[in-house]
Amino acid sequence: MRPENIHVTASAAPPGPQHEDCRGVASVLSRVGDKWSVLVIMLLIDGPRRFNELKRMINGISQRMLTLTLRGLERDGLVTRTVYPTIPPRVDYELTDLGRGLAEPVKALGQWAFAHLPEIEGARGRFDARKEE
Amino acid sequence: MRPENIHVTASAAPPGPQHEDCRGVASVLSRVGDKWSVLVIMLLIDGPRRFNELKRMINGISQRMLTLTLRGLERDGLVTRTVYPTIPPRVDYELTDLGRGLAEPVKALGQWAFAHLPEIEGARGRFDARKEE
DNA sequence: CTGTATCCGACGTGATACTG
């Protein structure tokens, strides 16, 4: 997210530019669009998880991506990272209140998506079919 | 969006894999994460718009990206594209019922993001500050 | 006006190897 000018948030019409809080909003939206972030949030909803625990649950994510995803979530204050200096080391990730708050609208969106999947996939099919003559 | 295995949707816990509708859900979520798509949807909420009208309203989007974004939305059945074979040509884009439906949870998410921007940016600032010693 | 085609650099992502 590094666009320069955007003019929305819930506005419209030709009148003119609005604010630039949109950039911030956009950065949050893109986190939702991020494949792994949403997944991780969902998995953390009912309690803290360890690193490899998450890795196994997701199946298909690389170590690298999981690390980056968790860092991003931590940076945004959505999850906490607590290290137990035992050996072997143990790190727990847990949703913050903020994270749990975000989970709600995200779930709503997910449910909408799930409910309308047939329509969307149908539309895609028709669109694609029409294009290849 | 071409991951292979994901195990969520609203689930959790170690139990086991779920379905693979998640891939579909993920594809919808990534559309929301897409910077431009959400913007365009918001702009179309109160009526149809022409191509260049959208282009001007967004300011910063390239012609290419606007075209691609609109194609994507059209493909998913979220917007309709109607061509008036006048000269010069005129093309209107309008939200479908499905598109308007999607706009709702998206707005909810946008409002949450807007409301919690301060917290998030604060968290980011603290996180970044801590890292550079 | 509304696109499509091409070039090209920037970034995201997975695979792999190595460290505390």
Add this chain to the structure above:
DNA sequence: CAGTATCACGTCGGATACAG
């Protein structure tokens, strides 16, 4: 176990030029 570092590759996105 929980990361970091490096590399190689593919895609995304902007700029530009051109077409209907």
